[in-house]
Amino acid sequence: MFEKKYNITSLYLTDKTKRRSGLKINPQVKFVVAHDTGNPGSTARANVNYYENTNNSIYASAHLFVDDVEILECIPALTTDKPEKAWHVRYNVEADNKMYGDEANDTAIGIEFCYGGGINNLEAYKRYVWTIAYTCHKFGLDPKTSVVGHYLLDPGRRYDPLPGLRSVDKTYREFLSDVVKEYNICSTISYPFRLIKIKSSGKIYALDRDKIKHHIFNLSSFEVGRQMGLWGGQDMLDLIESDNFKEGESIIFVQP
Numbered sequence: 405m406f407e408k409k410y411n412i413t414s415l416y417l418t419d420k421t422k423r424r425s426g427l428k429i430n431p432q433v434k435f436v437v438a439h440d441t442g443n444p445g446s447t448a449r450a451n452v453n454y455y456e457n458t459n460n461s462i463y464a465s466a467h468l469f470v471d472d473v474e475i476l477e478c479i480p481a482l483t484t485d486k487p488e489k490a491w492h493v494r495y496n497v498e499a500d501n502k503m504y505g506d507e508a509n510d511t512a513i514g515i516e517f518c519y520g521g522g523i524n525n526l527e528a529y530k531r532y533v534w535t536i537a538y539t540c541h542k543f544g545l546d547p548k549t550s551v552v553g554h555y556l557l558d559p560g561r562r563y564d565p566l567p568g569l570r571s572v573d574k575t576y577r578e579f580l581s582d583v584v585k586e587y588n589i590c591s592t593i594s595y596p597f598r599l600i601k602i603k604s605s606g607k608i609y610a611l612d613r614d615k616i617k618h619h620i621f622n623l624s625s626f627e628v629g630r631q632m633g634l635w636g637g638q639d640m641l642d643l644i645e646s647d648n649f650k651e652g653e654s655i656i657f658v659q660p
C-alpha cells in the first residue's frame with residue numbers, strides 16, 4: 405500500500421517513433437534515474453509537447469516530467485503494468501552497468517524535475533520526490549540504493565539533477581534522504597500507522613508510533629476496529645469523537 409498523494413497523468417507520445425520505441429522493459433525495472441530538464445521555466449506539459457512535436461527527430465526521452473502542477477507520464481511506466489524503455493542515458497557509459505548490472509535505457513525509469521521561471525520549485529520538488537518514491541514502491545525497489553542522479557552515470561557531460569536541486573537548496577545527499585523519507589511516510593507497510601476515524605466527519609487519519617497525526621487517508625473501505633496486524637497486534641482503526649487536533653499533535657487514547 406502506498407499513499408497516492410498526487411495524480412499521475414498519462415500523455416503518451418506517439419508509438420514507434422524515435423522518442424518512444426514501444427519496446428518493453430524486460431524482465432524488470434531495476435533502478436530510477438533522477439534528471440532535471442536543464443531548462444529553467446519549462447513546464448512538464450511544455451516538455452511533453454516538445455517531445456511529441458519532435459518525436460522523430462532524436463532518440464532522446466524520459467518517462468515522466470514533474471512540475472508544481474502536474475506529473476506527466478509520456479512513456480508508459482507508472483500508469484501501466486508494462487513499462488516501456490525510454491532513451492535517457494547514453495548507452496556507451498559504464499557507470500550504470502557497474503552499479504546496477506545493466507543499461508539505464510533498458511532497465512531504469514527516467515524522471516525529470518521541472519524547475520525555475522514561473523514554477524514553484526518547492527511544490528515541484530515535493531512531487532518529484534514523491535514520484536520517485538512511488539516508482540520504488542511500484543517496482544519493488546529499495547529506495548536507499550535504487551535511485552541515482554544522471555550526473556553520476558555520465559560524469560563530466562551531465563550535471564542533472566544538481567541544478568534543479570540547487571533551486572530548492574538541496575544537496576544530492578539530502579535529496580536521496582528525502583526520497584527514502586517520503587517512501588517511508590507513504591508506505592504503510594514499512595512504516596506502520598495506527599488509523600483513526602473521526603466519528604462526526606468520517607475522516608481517517610494515520611498516527612505513527614508516537615501517536616502523532618500525519619496524513620489524512622481516503623480509505624473508505626476500512627472498518628472501525630479492523631485488525632491490521634501492523635502495530636503491535638492492536639486494532640488499527642479507532643473511532644474518536646472529534647478532529648479538533650492539529651498536524652503533529654499527540655493524541656491520548658483512553659481505554660474504555
Ligand SMILES: [Zn+2]
Nearest residue numbers: 439440554564
Ligand atoms: Zn538527465
